[in-house]
């Protein structure tokens with residue numbers, strides 16, 4: 590729902606499936622009730638042990654949905670409208686107390702558990718959750734770790750996965766040290782370090798975008814790892830080609846364009862569990878109109894993670910000084926992304942990205958290394 594607009598078939602299918610599951614449950618239990626209490630998920634009177642520490646119970650609780658009750662008369666339309674309200678509460682960006690709709694008469698009741706009138710405004714709940722910390726950080730260690738990781742991959746052809754995950758964890762911490770999300774982005778010092786700084790920046794931007802559209806913490810991290818590894822195949826591209834000031838020759842371009850497939854292969858041989866990162870490495874230069882590379886013989890939709898990474902990748906690449914062109918201003922890059930929405934970029938993802946960058950403009954921390 591966070592990715593597609595309300596008429597999109599993928600979204601409709603997901604809502605259909607979810608609604609069918611509810612109707613199935615209602616065959617045995619016409620008025621199902623759920624409570625989300627911290628780590629506890631309660632169905633009726635029954636505490637669901639399998640769902641202990643279920644991330645969504647905590648997220649729903651934090652968003653003020655601690656109790657949820659369905660009437661036997663619930664319709665598909667009501668259900669979708671309810672999901673939309675949940676989404677609005679979960680998407681930090683969409684939270685605006687003035688816009689909170691009063692729930693009209695519906696077959697679905699939900700809300701916080703507590704005395705009426707004592708409920709805190711949503712903004713307070715969200716902000717109180719995030720601890721205060723200093724914004725003075727450097728990404729020195731993370732950059733060093735990524736550089737080392739690329740070296741390992743280049744020499745041994747194996748990816749040190751634990752380090753990659755540790756880097757993403759620490760980026761995620763750096764992003765959440767303050768009340769509102771921060772975007773620490775590295776400024777390029779040496780052209781040779783482009784792949785390092787670029788990988789870190791794409792990871793941060795991808796996590797920010799994933800969080801902005803309402804994905805859960807685990808998915809956000811998985812997307813962050815995929816963002817970090819998207820250009821891994823570049824360890825196989827000679828630096829002279831990567832940093833060439835002029836136009837690439839046909840042969841050079843062919844070498845360059847092998848990096849998605851090389852990256853995917855490197856990731857898969859290192860760890861089969863990283864199939865999402867491998868898919869993203871393979872797909873991150875494919876445009877939604879089928880352009881880009883690798884060339885697809887049969888058009889198909891890319892994974893949403895690839896679609897997110899693609900926008901973040903282009904943004905960071907254009908924002909950076911390269912031997913063949915100067916860095917663009919953020920506003921110019923955002924215009925460019927807006928213009929190419931629908932041909933190169935998935936329009937809704939592009940729109941969300943532009944909206945996020947405008948909204949969080951003051952939260953971008955340019956970090957020099």
Ligand SMILES: [Fe+2]
Nearest residue numbers: 819820873874
């Ligand atoms: Fe790439």
Ligand SMILES: [Fe+2]
Nearest residue numbers: 787819820902
């Ligand atoms: Fe890239």
